[in-house]
Structure formats: C-alpha cells, structure tokens
Amino acid sequence: MRYMATDIQQSREGSKYACKKLVAIEAAARVFADKGFHGATTQDIAAEMGIQQGSLYYYFNSKEQALQEVCEYGLENYVACMAKICVKDQPFEAKMLAIVTSHLSHYRRQHSAMKVHNDQRLYLPVERRVRIKKLGSQYRDLLEKVLQVGIETGALRADIDTHFIAYSIIGICNAWGANLIRDGELDLSETIEHCSDLILYGTLSIK
Amino acid sequence: MRYMATDIQQSREGSKYACKKLVAIEAAARVFADKGFHGATTQDIAAEMGIQQGSLYYYFNSKEQALQEVCEYGLENYVACMAKICVKDQPFEAKMLAIVTSHLSHYRRQHSAMKVHNDQRLYLPVERRVRIKKLGSQYRDLLEKVLQVGIETGALRADIDTHFIAYSIIGICNAWGANLIRDGELDLSETIEHCSDLILYGTLSIK
Amino acid sequence: MRYMATDIQQSREGSKYACKKLVAIEAAARVFADKGFHGATTQDIAAEMGIQQGSLYYYFNSKEQALQEVCEYGLENYVACMAKICVKDQPFEAKMLAIVTSHLSHYRRQHSAMKVHNDQRLYLPVERRVRIKKLGSQYRDLLEKVLQVGIETGALRADIDTHFIAYSIIGICNAWGANLIRDGELDLSETIEHCSDLILYGTLSIK
Amino acid sequence: MRYMATDIQQSREGSKYACKKLVAIEAAARVFADKGFHGATTQDIAAEMGIQQGSLYYYFNSKEQALQEVCEYGLENYVACMAKICVKDQPFEAKMLAIVTSHLSHYRRQHSAMKVHNDQRLYLPVERRVRIKKLGSQYRDLLEKVLQVGIETGALRADIDTHFIAYSIIGICNAWGANLIRDGELDLSETIEHCSDLILYGTLSIK
DNA sequence: AATGAATGAGCATTCATTCAT
DNA sequence: CATGAATGAATGCTCATTCAT
Structure with missing residues (x-):
C-alpha cells in the first residue's frame, strides 16, 4: 500500500516520503556498518534517524528489508559509475x-552502504539477494570486459586470467575501502595511487 | 577455578578437557563463520558439538569468550607459519x-576460525582484542620485514610502500580465502599461483 | 463534537454521514465476524471500507466502540422482528x-453482526454492554412470553421450564445460524423446518 | 528436541515434564477461555502457571501451538467417553x-478446554486443525450412529435427519455448557434433565 | 562432566490512536 | 472528509546465562 504510493512519489523528486526514505536507508547503512546486521537493533536505526522505533516500520516492512535496500543502494551508484568509465575511450x-x-571514492563518501553490502549481504535469504547478485555480476562483468580489451590492445599480459584479476582488484579495493572508513586520516588519493600501482606494476623491480 | 585446571590439563597434551575444548573452539568457529557472531546462538554451537546448551558453559564462560578464543586460535598457527617462512633463506x-x-592453505584446511577472525573480531570489546591485535601486528610486521629485505636486496622496486603492500597482500589473500571457503571446487594451487603472480608482476605486459 | 453533528445528521434520513456510518458498521461486522475482535485490526476494517486507517476514527471513536455498535446493530432488527411476531394472533x-x-433469516442475510454479537460481545467491558444486555433480555422475555401463552392455551406441555426452553431455542438457532454463515450451500428453508420440528416434536416416535 | 524427549517422558506417567506440561495446557485453557486466543497474552498464561513469561516456551513452541494442544486436550476425553457410551447396550x-x-459434565468439570475448542479453534491455521477436525468428526459420527440405531429399533421417528439432529444436540449442549461455565450456581443435573427431555420429547403437549 | 529447567532482559514487530494539513 | 505521518505501549518470541542435581 505504501509501495504503490512510493512509485508515484519517487517520480516527484522532492516528495517527502522519498526523501525521508533515503534518510532512513542511510541511517540503516551507518548502523549496520557499525554493528553488523544482527548486532544492530531497529531501535539503533530509529535513534539514528531521530524517530521512534515503531515509526521505522513506516519506511521498512522489516529489518531484513532494510538490509536489502541498504545493499542495493550501496551498489546502485557504484555500478552506474563503472558503466560510465567503461564507455570512455582512454588508455588502459x-x-x-x-x-x-x-x-575507493565511493567508500570515502561515507557510503557505509558498500561496507554493509560486502560484510552483511550473506545474512539475507537468497530470495532477497537476486537484485544484489545481478548488480554484483554486472560490475564484475564490466570489469572483466575492460581487462579483456586491455589484453586485446596489448596493454595487458596475454597470460592473465581476467576473471581472477577482476576478483582480486575488487578484493584489494574492498580491503582498502574498509580501511578508509575505519581510519578517517588515511589519504584517499595516496591510497588510490598505491592500489592502481600495485595492480598495474606488481612489486618486483624491473630487470 | 576452571582456569587453573585448564592450565594444568593443557600441559598434558592428551588431557580429555583440552581435547574437548579444542572440539568446542572448532565447533564455535564453524558456527560463527556460518552465521556471524550475533547471528549464531549458543544453542547452535552446542548442537554442533552434540551437547546441551547449558553444558557449553563448561568450556566457555561466555559467548564473547568463545569468539575471542576462536579468533586467537585462527591466528596462532597462521602467525607461527609466517615466522618459520621468514627465517628461511630463499629468494624473494x-x-x-x-x-x-x-x-590460503590455512583457509582451505577448513579453518573457519580465520574467516571468523577477519569478519567478526570487531564485535569484541577492545579489552578482549589485545592479544588478537598483537598477533595481527606480528603478522604484518613479519610481512613488512620480508618486503623490506626484498627492497634492500634489490628484488623489489625501491619506491613501494612496504606498509601499504603488506596490507594489500593480506587483503588479496583474505578475499580469495573467503572464496576458497565458499566454493569448494576452487583449485587451491591455481589460486595460489595467480595471487603471487599478481603481487609480483602486476598486470601490464612487459615492454 | 462529532457526536452532536451525528445526532443532527441522523435525523435527516438520507444524510451522507449516516450512510457511510452504516457502511462502516457493516464493514466492521464482517471483519470482526471473520477474525474476532482481538484478531481484527483497525487497518482491516479501514481496508474493507476502502479508506485509510486514520480515517476510520471519523466514524468510530475507538475499536471498542465499533464492536459495541456492531453488536447493537446486530440485535436491533432482530428484536424488532420478534416483537412483531409476538403481537400477531396465530397458533403456537x-x-x-x-x-x-x-x-435464521437474519443470519443468512449476511448479518455478520449477529455472529459478532454471539461470539465477541463478552470482550466488551460491562459498561459498554448495558444496551446489548437490555436488548438480549427483551428478546428472551418476548420468547418466554410466547412460550407462556403456549402453555396457557394448552399447546405446550405444562411441565416445561419456559426459561430453559427459551435459552435452548436460541442455542439451537445460533448453532445453525453459524453453520448457515460458514456453509453458503446449506438450504435455509430446510434448516428452518428441521429446527422448528425438533423444538416442537422432539425426536421420539409417537406411541 | 524437547519433542523427542516428550515422547519418552510421556510414557513414564509420573515424569516431571509431562506433569508440568499438563499444568501448562490447563492454565492456557483457562486463560484462552476467559480472554479469547487473541485477547490472551503469553504473559497471562505464564502468570496463571506461576512462572516467567519466557519459561512458557519451554512447554510450548508458540502461542498457536498452545491453542492447538488445548483444543486437542479438550476433545480427547470427550470423544473417548462418547465411544464408551456407544458400545453399551441400553435403551435409546x-x-x-x-x-x-x-x-455437560465435561463442561462443569472446569474443562475450559472445551469452551476454547468451541470458540477459538477457527483462529488456528488449517494445518494445525487436522487432528481437531478428525476428533470432531469422530464425535459426530458416533452420535449419528446412535441416532441411526434409534431409528432402526423404532425408538426414533423415521423421518428425522440424523445429521441434522446430531448437530442440534451438540449445539444445545454447547449452549448450556457455556452457561454452566459462566454461572457456577446453575444446577448440573437439572440442566442435563431439561436438555435430554427437550431432545426426546420436544415441547408440544401430547395429544 | 553434563543436563534439565528456569530466568529475565532484549528484540522485532504490530497496532490503536492522534493530529496537522 | 480524508490522509499521511508519527507515536508508544504492548506482545510474541529468542537467547545468553545460571544453577541444582
């Protein structure tokens, strides 16, 4: 019932409900990132939003749904950005x-949602994970395609396994992303440089 | 009081208590790895051991203590192995x-304890994490020292940041370790090769 | 304040408010009949009317008041009909x-309100039951008087207890009334015949 | 888990668990009879037993299960008694x-469970009602068979509908049963006499 | 060494009710 | 007239923990 209304209201950018819903998702993201899905209480989320516990259910039908929406929210922009990068014509x-x-910028922009996706999504029942899985695959596929092109244009070694490298890149970025969230002092651009340097050149001195 | 007894009994390798305690830690590790600390119940752990819920408290004073011991157990061998590798005299x-x-072998040997350490240790209160932190630092320090030696002997590029690379190596290995646990089909030696290849040589074709 | 308005509007037969109020009572009756007083939610009733939950309070001051009005509504016609029958001059x-x-016709005419009265009225606090009790007594009194006349005219056995028989008749009718609601296939006139036959002649073969 | 144990323990008449479980069922019966299924709280039941609310779940897995067990408990003896009566060789x-x-004696013997069965069983989901339905049918079948024999032996009028009469008898008894519970002053044997008199002879004076 | 029984605090969720608009 | 939004108290249920046996 709320749902049907939502669709209508989401079309109007400024709709109050859509607005507060976003606030709710971001509050949930922060709390889940901090305490984990099972460690967080709906009370925590409500308090983070400055509303009463019961009122939270005006925005989420259940705690699980909140987790689901946080995960999807975390992936949405992230995949969209990757898609934009892929179509650009630039050297590898x-x-x-x-x-x-x-x-990494996504992590730094307080997007706790990404951390939640990484650490907590498996606590969702499979049926709640279909869209999340699809978005995740999309990201990996786009990344693999970039690598494939890299090989074809001769930029990358022909003997690398694109699937493996894609996973590893994501792994390194997530590890540092978690650090970026945990440690606010950590320099973003330095971290970015270090990561891409490792991925591109490895560690050995060139002989 | 149990504690004093424990110490005595742990000295005798074959003591029954030490034996069942190990079983308990490993059961807890499996359950925590599967459901997360907050998602797991003491009932789950007891069932995994084949005992009653109340009996679990013969082995752990609290659920938190169980998590602590699982994390420490996950790190112990792991750090010890690293130490052995460090003292060996071999090329970088x-x-x-x-x-x-x-x-990666630690992950594959069903050591859910490592996964638990990676994903759940932050749910422990700081005072329970002192030993865990020490073991973790030890590991990173050993790894950084290896990298330092690599630079000094000219094997590694002089411009890399050993601290950063150490963290990245751990990040890549943990990402693939999680995959190794999740996907039993994944080939261990192939994964090992891919990982060290990426770390050493990066992805670019050599010009 | 609504109350005063109500009184005014109820005087005008065709008033919109009185009309929708009746719709509200009947919706509440159906929902209470189906789910019971405590099992039904104000949301259920509102949905049955096709309005929002909050809007329900335009028609009822509380859920309890709704139950009260449903019960009274269920009894009103029912007692009036009995009164009409009593004054008619016809054989027993x-x-x-x-x-x-x-x-039984009252039941079949979808009057869930009667079912609600039978099953749920005791969940009302005593102070809300005064009118209901009065109407119920009226019905029983009328019925007892009919029986009394039956005895006096010699139609009925002199040794029956009118109070007891009145209760029993109501009991049988309510039992079959519930069946009539539950099972739409059940034939009304057949049921009526069976009931009055049992009440009049009992089951023994005449010797 | 408790369940398996239950079977074992129920065999030993005096088992502590089986004993307290019975106490639990009877407490639940009283509370449900008084407040209705939805109107009763688990706290009410626990208080009736003199234990804490949480402890109730040692005996019931859910409130619904409690209702189910109460209903079944209410029917068990009741059907068994009917079976005994049926096999006896005596005039109609x-x-x-x-x-x-x-x-009626079942009602008076404080068997609130029967009232609960009558008034609340429909709040159970169908899958919880299978055994209840079976027991109910058994009772009606036995009763119909008695009536059938009554017709065959000439005791009963040949034109009565056994199915209808069976339902009516149950209806009358339940109506008076409810009165017996509500009004402790009501004389049991008088009520019994009145009821069977009505069923057998009806109300008309014999011509 | 283990268990059955109980506890009590905590939690997700529901729901009657209110009220500004 | 009607609604969207919020509230806060209640409720079913879970679970870590305790303890006598």
Missing part, C-alpha cells in the same frame, strides 16, 4: 586509475 | 609464494 | 416457525 | 441421557 592505465578512484 | 619470489601458500 | 406452531424463520 | 432414552450427561 587511465581506465584502471579511474576504476580504483571510483571504487 | 619463493618467499612470497610460500607466504601466499601458507595463507 | 405457526408462531414458532415464524420465530425460527426470523432468527 | 438412557443412551441419550448418558450422552448429554457426559457432554
């Missing part, structure tokens, strides 16, 4: 830098 | 391969 | 048939 | 008196 090194920059 | 590439092998 | 058998017919 | 009038006596 620049592309990789852009990808790492996008990934 | 071989050392890196040994390190990655050790890290 | 015909009267009994008319009474049973009236009682 | 005596049999009917025995049936009514059994039915």
Whole structure:
C-alpha cells in the first residue's frame, strides 16, 4: 500500500516520503556498518534517524528489508559509475586509475552502504539477494570486459586470467575501502595511487 | 577455578578437557563463520558439538569468550607459519609464494576460525582484542620485514610502500580465502599461483 | 463534537454521514465476524471500507466502540422482528416457525453482526454492554412470553421450564445460524423446518 | 528436541515434564477461555502457571501451538467417553441421557478446554486443525450412529435427519455448557434433565 | 562432566490512536 | 472528509546465562 504510493512519489523528486526514505536507508547503512546486521537493533536505526522505533516500520516492512535496500543502494551508484568509465575511450592505465578512484571514492563518501553490502549481504535469504547478485555480476562483468580489451590492445599480459584479476582488484579495493572508513586520516588519493600501482606494476623491480 | 585446571590439563597434551575444548573452539568457529557472531546462538554451537546448551558453559564462560578464543586460535598457527617462512633463506619470489601458500592453505584446511577472525573480531570489546591485535601486528610486521629485505636486496622496486603492500597482500589473500571457503571446487594451487603472480608482476605486459 | 453533528445528521434520513456510518458498521461486522475482535485490526476494517486507517476514527471513536455498535446493530432488527411476531394472533406452531424463520433469516442475510454479537460481545467491558444486555433480555422475555401463552392455551406441555426452553431455542438457532454463515450451500428453508420440528416434536416416535 | 524427549517422558506417567506440561495446557485453557486466543497474552498464561513469561516456551513452541494442544486436550476425553457410551447396550432414552450427561459434565468439570475448542479453534491455521477436525468428526459420527440405531429399533421417528439432529444436540449442549461455565450456581443435573427431555420429547403437549 | 529447567532482559514487530494539513 | 505521518505501549518470541542435581 505504501509501495504503490512510493512509485508515484519517487517520480516527484522532492516528495517527502522519498526523501525521508533515503534518510532512513542511510541511517540503516551507518548502523549496520557499525554493528553488523544482527548486532544492530531497529531501535539503533530509529535513534539514528531521530524517530521512534515503531515509526521505522513506516519506511521498512522489516529489518531484513532494510538490509536489502541498504545493499542495493550501496551498489546502485557504484555500478552506474563503472558503466560510465567503461564507455570512455582512454588508455588502459587511465581506465584502471579511474576504476580504483571510483571504487575507493565511493567508500570515502561515507557510503557505509558498500561496507554493509560486502560484510552483511550473506545474512539475507537468497530470495532477497537476486537484485544484489545481478548488480554484483554486472560490475564484475564490466570489469572483466575492460581487462579483456586491455589484453586485446596489448596493454595487458596475454597470460592473465581476467576473471581472477577482476576478483582480486575488487578484493584489494574492498580491503582498502574498509580501511578508509575505519581510519578517517588515511589519504584517499595516496591510497588510490598505491592500489592502481600495485595492480598495474606488481612489486618486483624491473630487470 | 576452571582456569587453573585448564592450565594444568593443557600441559598434558592428551588431557580429555583440552581435547574437548579444542572440539568446542572448532565447533564455535564453524558456527560463527556460518552465521556471524550475533547471528549464531549458543544453542547452535552446542548442537554442533552434540551437547546441551547449558553444558557449553563448561568450556566457555561466555559467548564473547568463545569468539575471542576462536579468533586467537585462527591466528596462532597462521602467525607461527609466517615466522618459520621468514627465517628461511630463499629468494624473494619463493618467499612470497610460500607466504601466499601458507595463507590460503590455512583457509582451505577448513579453518573457519580465520574467516571468523577477519569478519567478526570487531564485535569484541577492545579489552578482549589485545592479544588478537598483537598477533595481527606480528603478522604484518613479519610481512613488512620480508618486503623490506626484498627492497634492500634489490628484488623489489625501491619506491613501494612496504606498509601499504603488506596490507594489500593480506587483503588479496583474505578475499580469495573467503572464496576458497565458499566454493569448494576452487583449485587451491591455481589460486595460489595467480595471487603471487599478481603481487609480483602486476598486470601490464612487459615492454 | 462529532457526536452532536451525528445526532443532527441522523435525523435527516438520507444524510451522507449516516450512510457511510452504516457502511462502516457493516464493514466492521464482517471483519470482526471473520477474525474476532482481538484478531481484527483497525487497518482491516479501514481496508474493507476502502479508506485509510486514520480515517476510520471519523466514524468510530475507538475499536471498542465499533464492536459495541456492531453488536447493537446486530440485535436491533432482530428484536424488532420478534416483537412483531409476538403481537400477531396465530397458533403456537405457526408462531414458532415464524420465530425460527426470523432468527435464521437474519443470519443468512449476511448479518455478520449477529455472529459478532454471539461470539465477541463478552470482550466488551460491562459498561459498554448495558444496551446489548437490555436488548438480549427483551428478546428472551418476548420468547418466554410466547412460550407462556403456549402453555396457557394448552399447546405446550405444562411441565416445561419456559426459561430453559427459551435459552435452548436460541442455542439451537445460533448453532445453525453459524453453520448457515460458514456453509453458503446449506438450504435455509430446510434448516428452518428441521429446527422448528425438533423444538416442537422432539425426536421420539409417537406411541 | 524437547519433542523427542516428550515422547519418552510421556510414557513414564509420573515424569516431571509431562506433569508440568499438563499444568501448562490447563492454565492456557483457562486463560484462552476467559480472554479469547487473541485477547490472551503469553504473559497471562505464564502468570496463571506461576512462572516467567519466557519459561512458557519451554512447554510450548508458540502461542498457536498452545491453542492447538488445548483444543486437542479438550476433545480427547470427550470423544473417548462418547465411544464408551456407544458400545453399551441400553435403551435409546438412557443412551441419550448418558450422552448429554457426559457432554455437560465435561463442561462443569472446569474443562475450559472445551469452551476454547468451541470458540477459538477457527483462529488456528488449517494445518494445525487436522487432528481437531478428525476428533470432531469422530464425535459426530458416533452420535449419528446412535441416532441411526434409534431409528432402526423404532425408538426414533423415521423421518428425522440424523445429521441434522446430531448437530442440534451438540449445539444445545454447547449452549448450556457455556452457561454452566459462566454461572457456577446453575444446577448440573437439572440442566442435563431439561436438555435430554427437550431432545426426546420436544415441547408440544401430547395429544 | 553434563543436563534439565528456569530466568529475565532484549528484540522485532504490530497496532490503536492522534493530529496537522 | 480524508490522509499521511508519527507515536508508544504492548506482545510474541529468542537467547545468553545460571544453577541444582
């Protein structure tokens, strides 16, 4: 019932409900990121929003739904950004830098939602994970395609396994993303540089 | 009082208590790895051991203590192995391969404890994390020292940040370790090779 | 304040408010009949009317008041009909048939309100039950008087307890009334015949 | 888990668990009879037993299960008694008196469980009602068979509908059963006599 | 060494009710 | 007239923990 109304209201950018719903998702993201899904209480989320516990159910039908929406929210922009990077025509090194920059910037922009997606999504029942899985695959596919092009244009070694490298890039970025959230002092651009450098050149001195 | 007894009994390798305690830790590790600390119940752990819920308190004073012991258990061997690798005299590439092998093998040997340490340790109150932190730092320090030696012997590029690379190596290995647990089909030695290859050589074709 | 308005509007037969109020009572009756007083929610009733939950309070001051009005509504016609039957001058058998017919027809005419009165009225606090009690007594009194006349005219056995028989007749009719609601296939006139037959002649073969 | 144990323990008559479980069922019966299923709280039931609310779940897995067990408990003896009466060889009038006596005595013996069965069983989801339905049908079947024999032996009029009469008998008894519970002053044997008299002879004076 | 029984605090969720618009 | 939004108290249920046996 709320749902039907939502669709209508989401079309109007400024709708009050859509607005507060976003606030709710972001509050939930912060709390889940901090305490984990099972460790967080609906009271925590409500308090973060400055409303009463019961009122939270005006925005979410259940705690699980809140987690689901946080995860999807965390992925949405993230995948969209990757798509934009992919279509741009630029040399491989620049592309990789852009990808790492996008990934880590998302973390720094207080997007606890990404952390929640990484750490907590498996606590959702499978039926709540279909869209999340699809978005995740999209991201990996886009990344693999970039790598494939890199090989074809001769920028990348022909013997690398694009699937493996894609996963590893995501792994490194997530590890540093978590650090960026935990440690506010950590320099973003430095981290970006280090990450893409490792991915591109490895660690050995050139002989 | 149990504690004093424990110490005595742990000295005798074959003591029954020490034995069942290990079983308890491993059961707890499996359950925590599967459901997360807050998502797991003491009933789950007891069931995994085949005992009654109340009996669990013969082995752990609290659920939190169980998590603490699982995390420490996950790190112990892991750090010890790293120490052994460090003292061995071998070229850098071989050392890196040994390190990655050790890290990933620990995951594959059903050591859910490592996964628990990675994902759940932050749910422990700080005072329960002192030993865990120490073991973690030890590991990173050892790894950084290996990298430092690599630079000094000219094997590694002089411009890399050892601290950053150490964290990244751990990040990559943990990401793939999680995959190894989730996907039993995944080939261990292949994964090891891929990981160390990426760390050493990066992805660019050599010009 | 609504109350004063109500009184004014109820005087005008065709008033919109009185009309929708009736719709509200009947919606509440259906919902209470289906789910019971405590099992039904104000949301259920509002949905049955096609309005929002909050808007319900335009028609009822509280859920309890809704139950009260449903119960009274269920009894009103029912008692009025009985009164009409009583004043008619006809032989006892015909009267009994008319009474049973009236009682069961009320059930079949979708009057969930009667079911609600039977099953749920005791969940009302005593102070809300005064009118209901009065109407109920009226009905029983009228019925007892009919029986009394039956005895006096020699139609009925002199040794029956009118109070007891009145209760029993109501009991049988309510039992079959519930069946009539539950099972739409059940034939009304057949049921009426069976009931009055049992009440009049019992089950033994005449010797 | 408790369940398996239950079977074992129920075999030992005096088992502590089986004993307290019975106490629990009877407490639940009283509370449900008084406040209705939805109007009763688990706290009410626990208080009636003199234990804490949480402890109630040692005996019932859910409030619904409690209702189910109460209903089944209410029917068990009731059906068993009817079975005993049926096999006895006695004239129809005596049999009917025995049936009514059994039915109403069950009510008076504080068996709130029967009231709960009558008023609340429909709030159970169908899958929880299978056994209840079976027991109910058994009772009606036994009663119909008695009536059938009554017709065959010439005790009863040949033109009565056994199905209808069975339902009516149950209806009358339940109506008076409810009165017996509500009004402790009401004389049991008088009520029994009145009921069977009505069923057998009806109300008309014999011509 | 283990268990059955109980506890009590905590939690997600529901729901009657209110009220500004 | 009607609604969207919010409230806060209640409720069913879970679970870590305790303890006598």
